[in-house]
Amino acid sequence: MDAEDIAVMCVSLSFSERECERKGPIQRLEENLKTPAMHRMSLCVVGKVLSNKKVNREAFMRVIRRIWQVVKGLDIESVTGNMFTFHFRDEDDMSRVISGSPWSFDDALIALERPSGKVTVESLGFNRADFWVQIHQVPIRCMSKDIGWFLGGMIGDVMDVDRGAT
Structure with a gap:
């Protein structure tokens, strides 16, 4: 059996678009x-x-x-x-x-x-998990949301920053 014979057999195994729409395994969901x-x-x-x-x-x-x-x-x-x-x-x-x-x-x-x-x-990959991270001993002058975003970004993706009561 040569390459041409195999190609002819492969063509006979496939559905045309029209066949798929009429009676093939593909159906459109209403x-x-x-x-x-x-x-x-x-x-x-x-x-x-x-x-x-x-x-x-x-x-x-x-x-x-x-x-x-x-x-x-x-x-x-x-x-x-x-x-x-x-x-x-x-x-x-x-x-x-x-x-x-x-x-x-x-x-x-x-x-x-x-x-x-x-x-x-x-x-689905299940290769991510969200965690709350608390950063300690941050100088008072650095306790801002912007610096919180910056520091958190050094660890991973930041979803929110909570500065606490200050």
Whole structure:
């Protein structure tokens, strides 16, 4: 079998655009189906417990519900391994949980990501976590928001600066 024979066989295996539109595996999702799915995703957070040991899923879900104290409801689904999806019913609850980061379970960090677009849970990186950092022994004349942003920027991305009571 030569290269030309292989090329002919490959062409016969592919679908034309017209075939895909009519009866192929690709179907366009109707708008009335997209809207509820987009709303559900807008209130979704995916979390992964960064641990080498397998998490007790039932215990994790029970503890997280108690710690987060979500007011208007939360559905937790175990995805795979130590990965979970959190479907909030209220934006304020979701924002409060995200801003309360970092979270941990059984001495392991829970990395949270907000999915967007057409990503799959498996494609999320879980390579970031937000932390509150406190810098001590800063001279009084340097206790400004601008210097706080500068010092924080030496560590990583700065989300907010709190100067305290001064």
